Amino acid sequence: MKVRYNKYFASILTGIFLFAGCSAFKPPQYPEVIYNDRKPLISVTYEYGEIDIQASLVYPGLRPDGLMVQVFSRGDTVQPLLFIQQGVTDLIQIYLPQGVFDVEGETNFIKVIPQHPDFVPVWSPFLGVDFGTIILDPIYIVQKPLDVAGVVKNKMTDSTLANVDVAIYELDNLLQETHSDGRGNYNLTILGEYKNSEDLRIIAGTELVFAPFRREIFFGEQKDLTVNIGIGPSQGLAEMGNIYITNKRNVHFRDEPHIGGSTQFLLPKGVPIAVQYVAKGLYFGTIEVTLASGAQTQINGWVTRDDTDLLFFENIFKTDNENDQAL
Amino acid sequence: MIKPCKQFLIYWIMAGVVYAQISLSVNAIPKRVEVLLDGNSIGTTPIRKNTITPGSHMFKIEKEGYAPINYDIVVNPSKAINLDFFMNPVYNIKFKTDEKGLIFELNDTHRWTEKTIGLQLEAGDHHLRVFRIDEVIDEQVILVDQPLTFQYYLKKKPKITPAK
Numbered sequence: 001m002k003v004r005y006n007k008y009f010a011s012i013l014t015g016i017f018l019f020a021g022c023s024a025f026k027p028p029q030y031p032e033v034i035y036n037d038r039k040p041l042i043s044v045t046y047e048y049g050e051i052d053i054q055a056s057l058v059y060p061g062l063r064p065d066g067l068m069v070q071v072f073s074r075g076d077t078v079q080p081l082l083f084i085q086q087g088v089t090d091l092i093q094i095y096l097p098q099g100v101f102d103v104e105g106e107t108n109f110i111k112v113i114p115q116h117p118d119f120v121p122v123w124s125p126f127l128g129v130d131f132g133t134i135i136l137d138p139i140y141i142v143q144k145p146l147d148v149a150g151v152v153k154n155k156m157t158d159s160t161l162a163n164v165d166v167a168i169y170e171l172d173n174l175l176q177e178t179h180s181d182g183r184g185n186y187n188l189t190i191l192g193e194y195k196n197s198e199d200l201r202i203i204a205g206t207e208l209v210f211a212p213f214r215r216e217i218f219f220g221e222q223k224d225l226t227v228n229i230g231i232g233p234s235q236g237l238a239e240m241g242n243i244y245i246t247n248k249r250n251v252h253f254r255d256e257p258h259i260g261g262s263t264q265f266l267l268p269k270g271v272p273i274a275v276q277y278v279a280k281g282l283y284f285g286t287i288e289v290t291l292a293s294g295a296q297t298q299i300n301g302w303v304t305r306d307d308t309d310l311l312f313f314e315n316i317f318k319t320d321n322e323n324d325q326a327l
Numbered sequence: 328m329i330k331p332c333k334q335f336l337i338y339w340i341m342a343g344v345v346y347a348q349i350s351l352s353v354n355a356i357p358k359r360v361e362v363l364l365d366g367n368s369i370g371t372t373p374i375r376k377n378t379i380t381p382g383s384h385m386f387k388i389e390k391e392g393y394a395p396i397n398y399d400i401v402v403n404p405s406k407a408i409n410l411d412f413f414m415n416p417v418y419n420i421k422f423k424t425d426e427k428g429l430i431f432e433l434n435d436t437h438r439w440t441e442k443t444i445g446l447q448l449e450a451g452d453h454h455l456r457v458f459r460i461d462e463v464i465d466e467q468v469i470l471v472d473q474p475l476t477f478q479y480y481l482k483k484k485p486k487i488t489p490a491k
Contacts, residue, residue, distance in 0.1 A: 027443040033394075033417055034437050038451040040396045041413035047350075049406035099404040130348060131406050 049131025053094040061143045063088045064114030075107040101128020118192025120144045147224045149187045152180040155230040156238050160184025166204040195219045204229045211270035233272035240274035244308035251307040257282050350407035351377040363387040388412050394449045420446045424479035430458040
């Protein structure tokens with residue numbers, strides 16, 4: 001009986017072993033994974049790109065001596081990201097690190113400053129990229145011209161004069177010529193290279209019976225000048241007497257009519273004279289003289305009657321037979 | 328003249344292009360680990376030619392037998408970012424002792440009283456504290472760097488004999 005009981009017990013153990021295997025002898029398992037919160041090793045590597053800006057430069061006229069290029073970002077026009085001084089090239093190529101530009105709006109600028117006083121800086125706004133190439137529209141490096149403008153007027157009537165020739169000269173070289181428009185306005189444009197010339201002058205009214213208007217001009221730091229042109233005798237002169245004009249060059253304008261008087265001026269052709277009284281073969285009158293300061297003064301003197309013609313204001317433009325027109 | 332709706336669409340597409348242009352690569356040890364970016368699976372490692380936007384993101388890396396990684400990152404505007412994760416393995420440790428009446432505690436949190444128990448421990452140091460009733464009788468650091476059986480012996484206090 002005892003043996004039987006042992007056999008029965010052994011068969012149960014064998015059954016358990018066959019059913020559960022080795023796991024029957026496994027120890028109990030703790031229900032959770034136990035972490036020690038050790039920081040894992042993590043490697044982060046960034047790869048940064050590059051911004052390549054390319055802008056072609058176009059020079060329609062003269063080229064400056066050099067270029068200064070500044071690059072601004074995010075609307076800042078004071079502190080440039082980059083500042084380059086270089087020679088005159090047809091292409092600007094700039095490399096910048098990634099992420100320096102505004103990529104949402106055209107608040108980034110490239111400023112090209114030509115190294116020559118006749119040129120003006122050019123701003124070119126652009127939309128940024130995080131990295132990659134930006135190809136800008138061509139930038140035109142244009143020489144800033146010099147402008148002279150004004151109105152041509154009849155000094156006596158203060159009315160504007162149309163179709164009067166106006167020219168700008170450097171010494172005797174004609175630089176530009178035009179005619180006043182219907183409202184008496186004129187505009188002359190010359191190259192910026194004459195900016196510092198001290199030999200520039202405006203000459204107007206060479207097609208009129210009056211002596212031409214002449215005025216020296218100098219631009220200096222200015223790009224635009226206004227020169228209003230007064231033609232003919234002034235109202236004040238006209239009120240002093242009948243207006244005659246010299247009919248030839250080198251007319252003697254003398255201080256005394258008799259022998260012993262001296263010539264104050266040799267008048268060119270077309271100078272108005274307000275004649276106040278007449279002597280034998282002579283006129284006593286007044287002329288207007290423009291001083292170097294631009295102010296006008298009046299001077300009295302004597303001229304030979306044959307050297308003058310009475311002025312008719314109906315047509316102040318010269319005719320083909322101009323020697324006969326004013327009588 | 329572009330209609331406003333088209334303009335918006337163009338802007339939206341451009342904005343998408345602008346903000347999704349950082350190339351993302353993820354690698355991990357061990358191989359073939361699932362990567363979740365901001366809660367969405369982006370595949371298993373190695374991951375190449377994925378994209379990510381600049382700003383805050385959270386990576387979650389999980390694999391059976393390794394400690395999961397939750398990694399918050401602020402991604403800088405850049406051309407590409409490469410992430411390499413080295414996961415800590417979890418080892419099966421058999422803990423045995425012959426001492427009686429002891430309470431064991433790991434890392435101030437996990438307690439047991441069994442003399443033999445199976446543990447799953449992250450690789451690295453673990454702080455073991457041993458109690459008898461409420462008294463701490465032993466403390467030591469266990470270094471786990473492979474699957475093993477840890478046999479615990481209570482340190483015997485040195486027997487002090489009076490000097491002659």
